[in-house]
Amino acid sequence: xxxxxxxxxxxxxxxxxxxxxxxxxxxxxxxxxxxxxxxxxxxxxxxxxxxxxxxxxxxxxxxxxxxxxxxxxxxxxxxxxxxxxxxxxxxxxxxxxxxxxxxxxxxxxxxxxxxxxxxxxxxxxxxxxxxxxxxxxxxxxxxxxxxxxxxxxxxxxxxxxxxxxxxxxxxxxxxxxxxxxxxxxxxxxxxxxxxxxxxxxxxxxxxxxxxxxxxxxxxxxxxxxxxxxxxxxxxxxxxxxxxxxxxxxxxxxxxxxxxxxxxxxxxxxxxxxxxxxxxxxxxxxxxxxxxxxxxxxxxxxxxxxxxxxxxxxxxxxxxxxxxxxxxxxxxxxxxxxxxxxxxxxxxxxxxxxxxxxxxxxxxxxxxxxxxxxxxxxxxxxxxxxxxxxxxxxxxxxxxxxxxx
Amino acid sequence: xxxxxxxxxxxxxxxxxxxxxxxxxxxxxxxxxxxxxxxxxxxxxxxxxxxxxxxxxxxxxxxxx
Numbered sequence: 001x002x003x004x005x006x007x008x009x010x011x012x013x014x015x016x017x018x019x020x021x022x023x024x025x026x027x028x029x030x031x032x033x034x035x036x037x038x039x040x041x042x043x044x045x046x047x048x049x050x051x052x053x054x055x056x057x058x059x060x061x062x063x064x065x066x067x068x069x070x071x072x073x074x075x076x077x078x079x080x081x082x083x084x085x086x087x088x089x090x091x092x093x094x095x096x097x098x099x100x101x102x103x104x105x106x107x108x109x110x111x112x113x114x115x116x117x118x119x120x121x122x123x124x125x126x127x128x129x130x131x132x133x134x135x136x137x138x139x140x141x142x143x144x145x146x147x148x149x150x151x152x153x154x155x156x157x158x159x160x161x162x163x164x165x166x167x168x169x170x171x172x173x174x175x176x177x178x179x180x181x182x183x184x185x186x187x188x189x190x191x192x193x194x195x196x197x198x199x200x201x202x203x204x205x206x207x208x209x210x211x212x213x214x215x216x217x218x219x220x221x222x223x224x225x226x227x228x229x230x231x232x233x234x235x236x237x238x239x240x241x242x243x244x245x246x247x248x249x250x251x252x253x254x255x256x257x258x259x260x261x262x263x264x265x266x267x268x269x270x271x272x273x274x275x276x277x278x279x280x281x282x283x284x285x286x287x288x289x290x291x292x293x294x295x296x297x298x299x300x301x302x303x304x305x306x307x308x309x310x311x312x313x314x315x316x317x318x319x320x321x322x323x324x325x326x327x328x329x330x331x332x333x334x335x336x337x338x339x340x341x342x343x344x345x346x347x348x349x350x351x352x353x354x355x356x357x358x359x360x361x362x363x364x365x366x367x368x369x370x371x372x373x374x375x376x377x378x379x380x381x382x383x384x385x386x387x388x389x390x391x392x393x394x395x396x397x398x399x400x401x402x403x404x
Numbered sequence: 405x406x407x408x409x410x411x412x413x414x415x416x417x418x419x420x421x422x423x424x425x426x427x428x429x430x431x432x433x434x435x436x437x438x439x440x441x442x443x444x445x446x447x448x449x450x451x452x453x454x455x456x457x458x459x460x461x462x463x464x465x466x467x468x469x
Contacts, residue, residue, distance in 0.1 A: 258422040259423065
């Protein structure tokens with residue numbers, strides 16, 4: 001059954017960014033279509049599932065025991081030389097059931113009035129000159145294509161997104177702008193409490209890190225993310241196998257999660273004429289950790305409010321929608337920039353340098369606040385630990401400037 | 405110019421359709437469609453980037469590496 005009617009906004013992708021944006025726009029009494037290429041929202045999971053403090057998420061979605069697999073009450077960092085840094089930090093975060101989380105967010109969008117179409121994929125943008133006027137959609141079940149016109153299109157299509165590229169906001173990710181990741185949900189692993197673990201060094205994760213995130217009931221997500229340019233020709237799965245043999249021998253593998261994770265610099269513009277990008281599609285996740293769920297939700301709210309404003313003013317120009325870019329860059333985008341530069345230094349260190357730096361970092365007062373590591377203090381400490389880094393740090397700013 | 409030494413190939417038994425290659429491919433030669441990876445050989449340069457970033461080693465590229 002096809003009802004001919006126009007949408008004010010079409011959102012591409014029903015992950016956290018897309019579903020939240022769709023919900024907020026629908027709550028503003030606008031007609032919203034939410035497209036999801038997969039047959040089932042949230043499945044398969046492509047995420048390590050660690051999130052920051054509960055209250056950061058509860059601003060967007062109420063949490064219950066089904067959504068929270070495990071609380072996180074501290075962390076353990078293991079340096080390449082085996083030195084361990086532990087800190088108890090009650091309430092620092094939790095590990096989420098990401099499939100259910102995405103489904104709840106999509107359901108909230110539908111409750112707010114958005115129309116959700118799963119199995120329907122954006123295959124191009126409709127354009128009039130430089131203005132994006134909606135989306136060309138493919139119904140994957142039938143193979144047929146149709147146009148879905150809209151005043152504004154939201155690209156929330158994740159790491160593999162093409163829509164921000166079609167809109168001219170983004171290029172493909174360079175190999176060193178993504179972590180190549182592999183993870184197993186392990187049943188039967190020894191866990192010293194409800195801490196998240198990070199293991200550094202080239203043996204397990206060259207140019208990235210290995211992690212253990214508790215999932216409750218003796219289970220944990222055990223994974224690695226590597227910089228493909230530093231991997232010496234080995235795949236993420238090969239590094240995962242080595243890490244599992246070390247950290248979870250005898251554990252039962254119950255779910256393989258594979259994916260690329262953007263650690264790219266933030267986009268200089270998040271809006272084009274009739275188009276905005278949000279979430280990982282817009283490089284909004286943290287370029288140091290790769291984490292992006294809360295960032296996506298924050299970005300979605302900023303995008304939605306700029307979109308509602310633009311629609312009420314009757315203009316969907318890049319200039320009008322640019323309020324969203326400015327808001328983002330003034331807030332989360334700013335700390336992401338610091339994380340980006342810290343990451344370029346940190347993940348380029350040799351094992352020996354990283355171990356030495358870890359010992360210094362562990363003594364920096366105030367490096368961690370209740371939400372985790374503070375990026376500017378980390379950069380300062382990295383530089384203080386090795387003065388030559390000043391030169392590299394300056395270089396990373398200069399070299400990065402204007403690249404994207 | 406596009407020297408056609410062949411395009412990238414995928415081992416369907418190893419590929420889990422994670423989309424890392426699609427994120428990195430400069431030519432949109434690899435596209436995740438629903439739950440499948442679609443390769444568009446005529447767009448492939450082939451440069452080797454997709455094979456480099458693939459977490460599972462499912463991609464083989466005659467021109468890359």
